[in-house]
Amino acid sequence: MTAQTHILIVEDDGEIARGTARFLNQSGYRVSIAPDARTMDRLMKDARIDLMLLDLMLPGEDGLSICRRLRASNRMPIIMLTAMGEEMDRVVGLELGADDYLAKPFSTRELLARIRAVLRRGAENGGSEAMPRGHKLTFDGWILDPATRQLHNRDKVKVVMTGAEFDLLAALCERPRRVLTRDQLLDLTQGRAAGPFDRSIDTLISRIRQKIEPDPKDPLYIQTVRLGGYMFTQEVKPL
Amino acid sequence: MTTMSRLSPFNHSILLQVGTVLIICQILAHAGTFFFMVWRYERPDLLSATSVSTVQAIGFYEVLKRADPTERASLEKALSHSEIGLEVIKSDRLVVAPRGLLPGNAMLDGLEKAQPELLHAMSLVRRQAGPGGTPNADLIALSLGDGTALVFDPERDSTRLNLPRFVVPLAFTMLFVPLAVLSLWGARMLTAPLRRLAEAADRFAIDLDATPLAQQGPAEIRTLAHAFNAMKTRIRQLVESRSRMLAAVSHDLRTPLTRLRLRAEALADGEDKERTLRDVVAMDRMIGHALSYLRDQASPSARERVDLATLLESICDDFADTGRPASYHGPRNVVLDCEPDLMTRAISNLVDNALKFGHVAKVSLDTRSSAEVVIRVEDEGPGIPDEAKFMVFEPFSRGDEARGAPETEGFGLGLAIARQIVERHGGQITLHDRQPNGLCVQVVLPVRGRPPVRMPAVQVPSAPAMRTEQAKS
Numbered sequence: 215m216t217a218q219t220h221i222l223i224v225e226d227d228g229e230i231a232r233g234t235a236r237f238l239n240q241s242g243y244r245v246s247i248a249p250d251a252r253t254m255d256r257l258m259k260d261a262r263i264d265l266m267l268l269d270l271m272l273p274g275e276d277g278l279s280i281c282r283r284l285r286a287s288n289r290m291p292i293i294m295l296t297a298m299g300e301e302m303d304r305v306v307g308l309e310l311g312a313d314d315y316l317a318k319p320f321s322t323r324e325l326l327a328r329i330r331a332v333l334r335r336g337a338e339n340g341g342s343e344a345m346p347r348g349h350k351l352t353f354d355g356w357i358l359d360p361a362t363r364q365l366h367n368r369d370k371v372k373v374v375m376t377g378a379e380f381d382l383l384a385a386l387c388e389r390p391r392r393v394l395t396r397d398q399l400l401d402l403t404q405g406r407a408a409g410p411f412d413r414s415i416d417t418l419i420s421r422i423r424q425k426i427e428p429d430p431k432d433p434l435y436i437q438t439v440r441l442g443g444y445m446f447t448q449e450v451k452p453l
Numbered sequence: 454m455t456t457m458s459r460l461s462p463f464n465h466s467i468l469l470q471v472g473t474v475l476i477i478c479q480i481l482a483h484a485g486t487f488f489f490m491v492w493r494y495e496r497p498d499l500l501s502a503t504s505v506s507t508v509q510a511i512g513f514y515e516v517l518k519r520a521d522p523t524e525r526a527s528l529e530k531a532l533s534h535s536e537i538g539l540e541v542i543k544s545d546r547l548v549v550a551p552r553g554l555l556p557g558n559a560m561l562d563g564l565e566k567a568q569p570e571l572l573h574a575m576s577l578v579r580r581q582a583g584p585g586g587t588p589n590a591d592l593i594a595l596s597l598g599d600g601t602a603l604v605f606d607p608e609r610d611s612t613r614l615n616l617p618r619f620v621v622p623l624a625f626t627m628l629f630v631p632l633a634v635l636s637l638w639g640a641r642m643l644t645a646p647l648r649r650l651a652e653a654a655d656r657f658a659i660d661l662d663a664t665p666l667a668q669q670g671p672a673e674i675r676t677l678a679h680a681f682n683a684m685k686t687r688i689r690q691l692v693e694s695r696s697r698m699l700a701a702v703s704h705d706l707r708t709p710l711t712r713l714r715l716r717a718e719a720l721a722d723g724e725d726k727e728r729t730l731r732d733v734v735a736m737d738r739m740i741g742h743a744l745s746y747l748r749d750q751a752s753p754s755a756r757e758r759v760d761l762a763t764l765l766e767s768i769c770d771d772f773a774d775t776g777r778p779a780s781y782h783g784p785r786n787v788v789l790d791c792e793p794d795l796m797t798r799a800i801s802n803l804v805d806n807a808l809k810f811g812h813v814a815k816v817s818l819d820t821r822s823s824a825e826v827v828i829r830v831e832d833e834g835p836g837i838p839d840e841a842k843f844m845v846f847e848p849f850s851r852g853d854e855a856r857g858a859p860e861t862e863g864f865g866l867g868l869a870i871a872r873q874i875v876e877r878h879g880g881q882i883t884l885h886d887r888q889p890n891g892l893c894v895q896v897v898l899p900v901r902g903r904p905p906v907r908m909p910a911v912q913v914p915s916a917p918a919m920r921t922e923q924a925k926s
């Protein structure tokens with residue numbers, strides 16, 4: 215299945231594009247390269263693209279504009295690449311509909327993890343059930359914004375989470391009132407940070423409970439299901 | 454000198470200054486005319502020659518002298534019932550008053566000058582003490598030559614201003630209040646263009662895109678507005694070129710760094726690969742540090758209410774998750790008005806230092822005071838000697854030893870960035886020794902209310918904007 219996955223790299227720096235392409239090829243993906251928007255359009259007409267790596271700064275039409283244009287017509291997953299490391303761009307990019315964002319210089323391991331996570335999410339979205347992505351979600355007065363990765367409590371106070379905690383909470387919120395096993399949760403969240411010191415799902419859950427549960431000792435939002443895993447008990451609505 | 458002038462209330466505003474000057478001028482002018490008029494009316498010698506009472510007295514004197522006894526009797530009777538202050542009195546009921554007393558004396562002088570032919574008949578007298586009459590009042594007597602005299606009282610002269618005592622303050626109040634109001638209003642009009650200029654400068658301090666100041670009003674103000682607009686344009690250009698430079702440096706350094714990283718990752722596993730990758734990470738971190746130091750001080754403020762406990766906890770967990778022993782101990786649910794991304798950066802730098810130089814990082818939060826929160830980041834390292842405590846906050850200052858850290862790591866910007874961010878929040882950052890060893894970095898932040906320190910609002914142009922700029926040039 216992965217052999218057929220076609221990734222388009224839109225990047226004007228030849229060496230970066232080729233280096234990334236070589237690596238992704240080795241990882242089993244089919245890869246095309248477009249140095250600018252015009253080539254990109256041509257390639258997209260000729261072949262089906264499953265995922266796009268989009269550099270922010272391009273000659274001619276820039277990445278943000280391309281992202282906006284593509285989003286108007288289709289839901290192909292897009293991962294933004296940028297050398298700016300600028301918070302503003304990240305937020306803008308995600309709000310314009312990019313599925314993820316990676317700052318240069320990225321590690322190939324991280325890149326691969328993000329690609330897998332985004333593809334998996336896309337596949338799952340095709341099968342409905344989960345909440346629409348990119349929308350703000352709300353439960354019991356709390357607001358969770360996957361695009362900007364922010365969480366606000368009922369008093370509109372920002373509650374800060376680590377990347378892994380946020381991913382896990384988002385995964386739970388996007389599938390409310392469903393029992394999710396530890397393996398499922400691990401699978402859903404490993405895109406972002408898959409390091410040697412990764413915490414177990416149980417540790418992350420207990421940290422999240424400390425931050426959001428009215429009484430962490432008697433959890434209300436995230437309940438442990440005996441032998442199964444965890445379940446998000448609240449009603450979640452898109453905002 | 455400076456303290457003196459700062460103490461003076463008149464230094465507070467031009468409005469006050471101009472208003473005061475206007476009011477003082479008006480008071481002086483009006484007091485001048487007022488006192489001149491009072492003084493003039495209080496000088497009977499100047500008036501006596503032409504005053505109504507003098508003319509009346511002389512007229513009656515001539516008539517009485519010529520009248521036959523019956524006419525005189527009825528005239529005297531009429532006089533005594535009139536209000537004009539003339540009276541015929543037997544001379545033996547009068548005593549001569551000592552001369553030299555005002556106002557009768559002055560009046561007499563005036564009369565003598567104006568009517569020298571009456572000189573022989575005129576004298577300054579007083580009524581003999583007795584029932585009725587005011588014993589001490591000076592009167593002027595014109596002897597009728599038959600043992601009687603026509604007497605009149607200069608105090609009763611209807612043309613003199615016998616002003617009651619309260620008239621002066623009353624007149625002053627009536628002048629002063631409207632004048633003060635008018636003067637302040639006038640001064641306000643005069644200073645309005647200056648105030649507009651000050652407001653524009655203030656707006657510009659927050660928003661570089663504020664509309665230019667209208668060049669109107671008096672010549673000086675127009676010149677000032679012109680100079681201000683020109684300065685504004687120059688500052689804008691400077692800031693923009695700096696932002697463009699920052700973005701360009703960031704982009705131009707990170708692009709080759711990305712190539713380097715890809716190349717290194719293509720290498721076979723080994724020491725070369727590992728070291729190259731470590732350097733790439735360190736360089737990227739340094740670029741990030743340099744950029745955030747230059748950018749944070751100019752970025753627009755984005756404050757919101759943040760649960761500080763979760764912020765500190767997340768920082769520690771992020772470090773702990775990469776195998777570095779950082780931990781948070783403190784209360785939960787501590788709400789602080791702050792810029793979360795910047796605050797995270799500041800505290801992360803402190804935790805990074807504690808781990809790098811002091812093996813562990815213990816972060817704690819003290820909320821005993823309701824006005825401020827105290828964040829402490831403590832370690833168990835060698836600490837910083839007192840003489841160096843001041844210096845380490847300077848950008849690019851690093852301990853000579855750089856104690857055991859790999860030589861590629863660090864610009865010496867960590868503490869400078871932390872201080873910049875803490876001060877931007879109106880807080881303070883200080884270094885303390887721990888017993889028996891180790892450093893305690895203490896950050897005191899006001900809980901809320903204090904306005905953010907104003908910095909020019911600069912946004913690093915987003916990538917596309919920069920690309921178009923480059924394309925243009």
Ligand SMILES: Nc1ncnc2c1ncn2[C@@H]1O[C@H](COP(=O)(O)OP(=O)(O)OP(=O)(O)O)[C@@H](O)[C@H]1O
Nearest residue numbers: 806807810836845851852863864865866867868892
């Ligand atoms: N916790 C600490 N214990 C001992 N020394 C410290 C500690 N924190 C900082 N210092 C000293 O202060 C110097 C300046 O610290 P700063 O964080 O500004 O720079 P750096 O850590 O060397 O570099 P950078 O943070 O930019 O990577 C350090 O080089 C070190 O000598």
Ligand SMILES: [Mg+2]
Nearest residue numbers: 802806867868
């Ligand atoms: Mg440091």
